[in-house]
Structure formats: C-alpha cells, structure tokens
Amino acid sequence: MVAGPLPAPSGPGKDRLRLWIRLLRASRTIEADLRERLKKDFNTTLPRFDVMAALYRAPEGMLMSDLSRFLLVSNGNVTGIVDRLVSEGLVARARRNGDRRTSMVRLTEDGVKSFGIIAAAHEGWIGELLGKVSEDDARRLTGMLTSFRSNWEGRE
Amino acid sequence: MVAGPLPAPSGPGKDRLRLWIRLLRASRTIEADLRERLKKDFNTTLPRFDVMAALYRAPEGMLMSDLSRFLLVSNGNVTGIVDRLVSEGLVARARRNGDRRTSMVRLTEDGVKSFGIIAAAHEGWIGELLGKVSEDDARRLTGMLTSFRSNWEGRE
DNA sequence: GCAAATTATTTCAAGCTTAAAGTTTTATAT
DNA sequence: ATATAAAACTTTAAGCTTGAAATAATTTGC
Numbered sequence: 001m002v003a004g005p006l007p008a009p010s011g012p013g014k015d016r017l018r019l020w021i022r023l024l025r026a027s028r029t030i031e032a033d034l035r036e037r038l039k040k041d042f043n044t045t046l047p048r049f050d051v052m053a054a055l056y057r058a059p060e061g062m063l064m065s066d067l068s069r070f071l072l073v074s075n076g077n078v079t080g081i082v083d084r085l086v087s088e089g090l091v092a093r094a095r096r097n098g099d100r101r102t103s104m105v106r107l108t109e110d111g112v113k114s115f116g117i118i119a120a121a122h123e124g125w126i127g128e129l130l131g132k133v134s135e136d137d138a139r140r141l142t143g144m145l146t147s148f149r150s151n152w153e154g155r156e
Numbered sequence: 157m158v159a160g161p162l163p164a165p166s167g168p169g170k171d172r173l174r175l176w177i178r179l180l181r182a183s184r185t186i187e188a189d190l191r192e193r194l195k196k197d198f199n200t201t202l203p204r205f206d207v208m209a210a211l212y213r214a215p216e217g218m219l220m221s222d223l224s225r226f227l228l229v230s231n232g233n234v235t236g237i238v239d240r241l242v243s244e245g246l247v248a249r250a251r252r253n254g255d256r257r258t259s260m261v262r263l264t265e266d267g268v269k270s271f272g273i274i275a276a277a278h279e280g281w282i283g284e285l286l287g288k289v290s291e292d293d294a295r296r297l298t299g300m301l302t303s304f305r306s307n308w309e310g311r312e
Numbered sequence: 313g314c315a316a317a318t319t320a321t322t323t324c325a326a327g328c329t330t331a332a333a334g335t336t337t338t339a340t341a342t
Numbered sequence: 343a344t345a346t347a348a349a350a351c352t353t354t355a356a357g358c359t360t361g362a363a364a365t366a367a368t369t370t371g372c
Contacts, residue, residue: 019301024183025228028228039330039331046358072188074360076321077358079321099319103320126173133304145181201327203327229329230329230331232329236352256338258349259350314372319369328360329357329359330358331354338348
C-alpha cells in the first residue's frame with residue numbers, strides 16, 4: 001500500500017516545500033510579465049536591464065566579477081550581455097592601469113539616459129503588478145526575505 | 157540639483173520595488189543552489205525536474221500546452237525539454253485517437269522511479285535551504301504569496 | 313628571481329528560453 | 343462542401359545560461 005502521487009502534501013518539510021513553490025511561481029509570473037513589457041516598450045531584455053541597473057548604482061564602474069557576483073549569474077554569462085550592451089553603445093569597458101586582467105565596466109552617457117527612462121517605467125510596472133499587496137504585507141514580506149538573505153549569507 | 161543615483165530608495169512605490177528585488181534575489185539564490193545540486197548529484201537540470209514534477213502529478217498524462225501553461229514557459233521551450241527527456245527514456249509521448257494534433261505526455265516507468273528518488277532529495281534540500289525560516293514565517297509567507305496569486309489570476 | 317598557485321576574464325559546447333513563423337489538424341460559418 | 347478561422351505543436355533565429363577549459367596577469371613561496 002503505497003501513497004499515490006496525488007495526496008495533498010503534508011507533514012514535516014512540506015511547509016517549506018510549499019513556500020518554495022509559491023515563491024518560485026510568484027517570481028516567475030512577475031518576471032515573465034516584466035520581460036514582455038521590456039521587449040514591447042523598450043525592445044530590451046531583463047538580463048540587459050539587470051546589468052544596467054547594477055551599473056547605475058555604481059557610477060565609478062564595476063568589475064566583471066563584481067557584476068556576476070551581484071547578479072548571481074556565471075562569469076561567462078556577464079561577458080556576453082556586456083558585449084551586446086557595449087555594441088549598442090550603452091556600456092563601456094575601461095582597462096585599468098593597476099591590474100591589466102580586469103576591466104572597469106560602466107554605463108555610458110547614453111546608457112544612463114536610457115536606463116533612467118526604463119527604470120521609471122519599471123518602477124511603475126512593479127507598483128501595478130504588486131499593487132494588490134498591502135503596504136503592510138509588503139513590508140512584512142520584505143522583512144522575512146531580508147532575514148532569509150542574512151541567514152543565507154551567514155551560512156557555513 | 158538632481159538626486160544622485162545612490163540615495164536610499166524611499167517614497168511611494170519604493171516598498172513594492174524593494175519587495176520585488178528581495179523576492180527575485182531569494183528565488184534566484186535558491187534556484188542556483190538547486191541547479192547545482194541537481195547537476196552534481198543527479199546529472200540533470202531544473203527544467204527537466206520541473207517537467208517531470210508536473211507529469212508526476214498527472215499520471216494520466218498532460219498535453220504539451222498544459223505543460224507550458226502550468227510551468228509558465230513558452231510552447232517551444234517545452235518541446236525541447238520533452239524531446240530530451242524522451243530520448244533519455246524518462247518520458248513518453250502518445251498520440252491520441254480523438255485529436256491528432258495533440259499528444260499526451262507522461263512519465264515512463266523509469267521516469268517515475270527516477271523522479272521519486274530525485275524528488276525526495278529535492279525536498280530534503282529545500283528543508284535545508286529554508287530551514288532557518290521559522291514555521292510561522294513560512295506559513296505567513298506562503299499565505300501572502302497565495303493571495304498574490306489569487307489577485308493575479310483574477311486581474312482584468 | 314622564478315616556479316607554482318591564484319585571480320580575472322573570455323571562450324566554448326550544450327542546453328534553456330522566447331517570440332515569431334510555419335505545419336497539421338480540427339472547428340466554424342457560410 | 344468548402345473556405346476561414348482556430349488550436350496544438352514544432353521549427354527557427356537570436357539571445358541567455360551554465361560549467362568547464364583556456365588565457366593572461368598578478369601574487370606567493372621558496
């Protein structure tokens with residue numbers, strides 16, 4: 001007598017599993033919506049937006065490895081995205097005098113201008129997409145996710 | 157006098173933006189970890205796991221379009237993943253008599269066995285990764301995400 | 313000084329992903 | 343009946359993603 005594949009999941013561990021599934025679905029739902037809007041309204045992509053957002057916060061520039069660490073993606077991945085942004089004139093690489101392995105990556109003037117416009121729209125979209133989440137819940141959720149992050153970073 | 161790019165974000169709408177960023181980072185962090193474990197321990201991938209998980213819940217099989225809707229990915233995407241799973245003998249396609257456009261996709265016997273093993277490990281990983289989230293927070297978070305989902309599905 | 317280890321980045325192959333266009337089959341409206 | 347539309351998939355091209363291997367520059371340990 002074996003449990004079928006379809007009993008309502010319950011028991012220890014199931015609460016965490018359910019939480020993970022909800023979390024993943026929520027973020028994929030929102031991500032898909034943002035991706036579509038970025039394409040339709042600005043003919044760009046989420047990875048490009050992510051890179052530009054990171055660089056916008058660092059006017060002095062970032063190393064490739066900083067970018068990949070910050071964005072939680074692989075090194076090789078960032079290379080390709082930055083290559084495309086460079087070819088579009090939105091981002092520039094500058095070799096450094098000190099260490100010739102590294103290059104400082106930063107937004108160009110065009111990049112800053114372009115990102116500013118897209119970011120404003122983006123913030124509006126998020127307000128729209130998450131509008132039904134009460135201010136209170138938003139802050140509570142954020143708090144929980146922040147403490148998740150702290151625990152994660154402090155893990156052995 | 158323009159606000160610099162680095163003031164702590166604040167004001168209306170910023171709470172939602174911050175929530176979204178936290179949500180995205182949490183799910184990417186966990187996703188990256190799961191991806192790595194799936195590769196190392198079972199030489200498989202998250203998309204393959206996702207498809208198999210969906211099929212495991214539907215012993216009678218699913219249509220390709222059901223799969224893509226459920227997983228929130230495009231049609232063509234599912235085609236490729238299922239192709240690979242079929243070539244590995246974990247999944248089977250069966251043409252239906254009724255409608256020759258469609259094919260019922262289901263796990264093979266091997267697929268069921270294989271998924272059972274991986275899913276057990278997966279649940280353990282999640283328990284581990286989210287272990288620091290209290291039972292209470294887990295349930296609260298799940299509740300908020302569930303209501304987000306309802307609002308989303310009920311949007312105009 | 314110099315070999316060995318480390319660090320920063322790029323390249324590569326395989327696979328994932330999307331949006332758009334194409335194919336085949338079924339349903340609908342004359 | 344038969345054109346037209348709709349539905350279920352697949353194919354395609356471009357881009358994203360990873361992990362591993364390759365390059366090049368710097369640092370470390372004798």
